[in-house]
Amino acid sequence: MSDSLNSSASRHPGRPKGAPRFPEGPQADPAGSHFERRIRSFQPRRSRVTAGQADALKRLWPKWGFDIDGGRVIDLGELFGNDNPVVLEIGFGMGEATAQMAAADPGTNILAVDVHTPGQGNLLNLADRGGLTNIRVGNGDAIILLREMLAPDALDGLRVFFPDPWPKKRHHKRRLIQPEFVSLAATRLRPGAILHCATDWEPYAEQMLEVLTAHPDFVNTQADGGFAPRPEFRPLTRFEGQGLDKGHVVNDLLFRRVPHTTSAQPPADA
Numbered sequence: 001m002s003d004s005l006n007s008s009a010s011r012h013p014g015r016p017k018g019a020p021r022f023p024e025g026p027q028a029d030p031a032g033s034h035f036e037r038r039i040r041s042f043q044p045r046r047s048r049v050t051a052g053q054a055d056a057l058k059r060l061w062p063k064w065g066f067d068i069d070g071g072r073v074i075d076l077g078e079l080f081g082n083d084n085p086v087v088l089e090i091g092f093g094m095g096e097a098t099a100q101m102a103a104a105d106p107g108t109n110i111l112a113v114d115v116h117t118p119g120q121g122n123l124l125n126l127a128d129r130g131g132l133t134n135i136r137v138g139n140g141d142a143i144i145l146l147r148e149m150l151a152p153d154a155l156d157g158l159r160v161f162f163p164d165p166w167p168k169k170r171h172h173k174r175r176l177i178q179p180e181f182v183s184l185a186a187t188r189l190r191p192g193a194i195l196h197c198a199t200d201w202e203p204y205a206e207q208m209l210e211v212l213t214a215h216p217d218f219v220n221t222q223a224d225g226g227f228a229p230r231p232e233f234r235p236l237t238r239f240e241g242q243g244l245d246k247g248h249v250v251n252d253l254l255f256r257r258v259p260h261t262t263s264a265q266p267p268a269d270a
Ligand SMILES: C[S@@+](CC[C@H](N)C(=O)[O-])C[C@H]1O[C@@H](n2cnc3c(N)ncnc32)[C@H](O)[C@@H]1O
Pocket: 041, 042, 043, 090, 091, 092, 093, 094, 113, 114, 115, 116, 140, 141, 142, 143, 161, 162, 163, 164, 165, 176, 237, 238, 239, 240
């Protein structure tokens, strides 16, 4: 018997047309931002959700998942049940690398965000099977999470592994790593936090290096100002494997959030 659940309502006689796929699970367009005139870094895709992923979404979403609805600032201590450092990962895909990193570092909380429903189910399953309690899964646009739902200095790190490369020139504006995004991320990263990016698309790697090097809130951890050697703690990701199969070169970038400048502090009499 097939393991897959098809998303088409007509093949789900029990679900009326227009009803949510997962009533207690991740919602489509949780922030209601579909009609917002904003360029997005992801391509909405309707993908097949396997029975195993659907089961994980049903069982575990109420416990470990949350919608990025832009409606509140998250209390991260409450979300994770402890005050351990929190690292945000944007775009975890199917979540294999995320789960491995969470298992290797149980003292760090991982806020893992993507819009991809099968990946959300997959990561919940991996966390459950691995007995990992330090992962929470956010559904929606990470920009809205950063902008509306995280307090200043909330994060101890940010990971962006193999973001969509948007190779066509007319799509470059959809790339995540741009000055505006880096400025927004900087406000949510405490001083000393590491922004770790990796990509197998060399022109994008060059863009990342240029944008991050020019940004006043970050400093390269590499004394020579270049790419970092691949850190041992970063597992091979699914997209990375596909890139390597095509002969692509992988580059890692590790930049540190610099201390707040005095000009960024509120005035003494405020
Ligand atoms: C090319 S995939 C890489 C996945 C994974 N990191 C890997 O290396 O296998 C990029 C992922 O980022 C997600 N993504 C892109 N922009 C996003 C955003 N603004 N908010 C949340 N997820 C995003 C996409 O849905 C996609 O799953």
